[in-house]
Amino acid sequence: MTIEEQLIEYAKQGKLLTHKCTKCGYLHLSTAYYCLKCGSKGFEDVILDGTGTVATYTIITVAPAGFEKYTPYAFVVLNLDNVELRISGFMPNIATPADLPVGTKARISGFDERGILIEKQ
Amino acid sequence: MEKVCVLGAGSTKYGKLSESIADITTQASVSAIESAGIEPKEIKASYISNVFGVADKQVHIGPVLMSRLGIPDKPSLTIESACGSGSVSFREAYANVAAGFYDCLVVTGVEKVTHTGTEWTTTYFAYCSDFFYEGQAGASFPGLFASMARAYLTEFDATEEDFAAVAVKNHDNGFLNPKAHMQKKITVDDVMKSAVVASPLKLYDCCPFSDGASSVILCSEKFAKEHGGDYIEVIGSGRGGSPAALQGREHLTTIPSTKLAAADAYKMAGVTAKDIDFAEVHDCFTIAEVVDTEDLGFFDKGQGIQAVREGRTKLNSDISINPSGGLKSKGHPIGATGVGQVVEVYDQLTGRAGERTVKDAKIGLTHNFGATGASCAVHVFQSV
Numbered sequence: 001m002t003i004e005e006q007l008i009e010y011a012k013q014g015k016l017l018t019h020k021c022t023k024c025g026y027l028h029l030s031t032a033y034y035c036l037k038c039g040s041k042g043f044e045d046v047i048l049d050g051t052g053t054v055a056t057y058t059i060i061t062v063a064p065a066g067f068e069k070y071t072p073y074a075f076v077v078l079n080l081d082n083v084e085l086r087i088s089g090f091m092p093n094i095a096t097p098a099d100l101p102v103g104t105k106a107r108i109s110g111f112d113e114r115g116i117l118i119e120k121q
Numbered sequence: 122m123e124k125v126c127v128l129g130a131g132s133t134k135y136g137k138l139s140e141s142i143a144d145i146t147t148q149a150s151v152s153a154i155e156s157a158g159i160e161p162k163e164i165k166a167s168y169i170s171n172v173f174g175v176a177d178k179q180v181h182i183g184p185v186l187m188s189r190l191g192i193p194d195k196p197s198l199t200i201e202s203a204c205g206s207g208s209v210s211f212r213e214a215y216a217n218v219a220a221g222f223y224d225c226l227v228v229t230g231v232e233k234v235t236h237t238g239t240e241w242t243t244t245y246f247a248y249c250s251d252f253f254y255e256g257q258a259g260a261s262f263p264g265l266f267a268s269m270a271r272a273y274l275t276e277f278d279a280t281e282e283d284f285a286a287v288a289v290k291n292h293d294n295g296f297l298n299p300k301a302h303m304q305k306k307i308t309v310d311d312v313m314k315s316a317v318v319a320s321p322l323k324l325y326d327c328c329p330f331s332d333g334a335s336s337v338i339l340c341s342e343k344f345a346k347e348h349g350g351d352y353i354e355v356i357g358s359g360r361g362g363s364p365a366a367l368q369g370r371e372h373l374t375t376i377p378s379t380k381l382a383a384a385d386a387y388k389m390a391g392v393t394a395k396d397i398d399f400a401e402v403h404d405c406f407t408i409a410e411v412v413d414t415e416d417l418g419f420f421d422k423g424q425g426i427q428a429v430r431e432g433r434t435k436l437n438s439d440i441s442i443n444p445s446g447g448l449k450s451k452g453h454p455i456g457a458t459g460v461g462q463v464v465e466v467y468d469q470l471t472g473r474a475g476e477r478t479v480k481d482a483k484i485g486l487t488h489n490f491g492a493t494g495a496s497c498a499v500h501v502f503q504s505v
Contacts, residue, residue, distance in 0.1 A: 031253065055272070055373060056271045056275070058260075058319045060259060060263075060267075061317050062263065062319065064256070075255075077268055087368055088258060097320060114258060115254070
């Protein structure tokens with residue numbers, strides 16, 4: 001499986017595949033091929049729970065093709081728990097900012113034609 | 122390195138244009154050539170910036186332009202770097218003149234997309250994001266900048282009305298620009314009552330999708346002096362990059378590529394942010410202008426919004442930001458925008474800007490980025 005396919009398989013289980021640099025320990029999303037900090041190419045897989053808090057988000061009402069039937073929905077950037085790493089994704093059924101204050105606890109809940117899915121915990 | 126000058130400049134009107142992409146590319150280039158007072162045969166090569174030529178059934182525009190200019194034997198190159206294509210193309214042309222490869226180039230940016238409609242443009246523009254993480258998850262470009270706006274509202278003392286004031290200011294400037302796509306004044310109330318596109322951004326927080334073309338003649342100082350027309354000097358050129366996806370940025374309200382490009386351009390020019398008299402910055406959304414003016418060093422982090430509130434970025438105030446009306450009012454034909462900014466600086470520094478003239482301006486800056494600032498170029502210009 002390619003790196004993207006592996007990430008997708010874990011996301012479908014609510015998990016996040018990440019890459020930890022074997023040289024300096026810096027943690028990356030698994031699509032990184034070289035370490036951001038030291039340039040090394042050696043990584044070990046670290047499977048995260050995919051839980052975190054909402055860092056920022058938007059509620060989209062004018063959608064790209066294929067997403068019209070889901071409006072309004074949120075595009076969410078999540079601060080992952082216990083690590084210095086973020087992941088973004090699609091959150092269905094969010095209509096107003098009151099539905100999703102910054103800091104709301106959320107988690108990866110799957111992967112489909114809408115990319116990485118995120119739901120409130 | 123050779124000193125590099127802008128010897129002539131021209132644009133089509135920005136907006137919904139009926140002519141073909143090849144036609145508007147040529148119109149803008151001819152106006153730049155005539156403004157420079159040169160003959161096409163003096164041009165050694167062209168640099169074209171364009172993103173969605175496929176939408177008007179014409180990619181590989183360079184040879185079409187050169188054929189229409191009567192110089193089909195001269196080489197051309199088309200550059201794509203999303204909404205930052207124009208400034209990157211300008212930079213590559215600059216580097217080639219500075220290195221002495223060419224003494225005279227035409228740099229033309231163009232886009233023709235309005236006939237495709239909002240859904241097509243929203244969909245295709247999203248392909249400029251880090252698609253696996255962003256576009257695929259339904260993020261539109263307004264949505265990505267709205268995410269930055271939400272982070273800014275959370276982190277700093279700012280309101281949606283403050284963002285609206287950026288749009289009002291740029292429409293005030295664009296009202297004085299006959300080439301502007303949206304040559305009309307608006308109020309904070311108009312912005313606040315416009316339809317939500319991606320909260321907290323509303324329609325009037327967003328620049329329009331535009332058609333248009335802009336062109337400049339870039340040449341060596343020796344060439345400029347020999348031709349005798351009005352010219353300005355390029356004194357600084359910088360580029361930078363940022364993590365492609367917002368999630369990878371250390372701060373969600375800062376665009377790292379702007380800081381890197383500005384640092385390089387300021388260093389080369391031997392100036393600081395305080396020396397800049399006016400700037401054309403990448404205000405694709407109101408939040409972007411606020412972030413840009415902080416990242417370019419005009420204001421401290423979190424203070425850009427206070428500067429807007431106090432009117433310090435209006436025409437002929439502390440620093441005139443987007444005297445042309447910016448992307449917001451002048452319009453955003455994405456391949457043309459970065460070149461169009463240089464056209465405005467040329468017009469300002471050679472006394473061609475009419476009612477929107479920045480008084481006593483000597484040094485102008487252009488700032489143009491691709492996507493959410495994943496790529497960026499900054500240039501500094503000086504009158505001679």
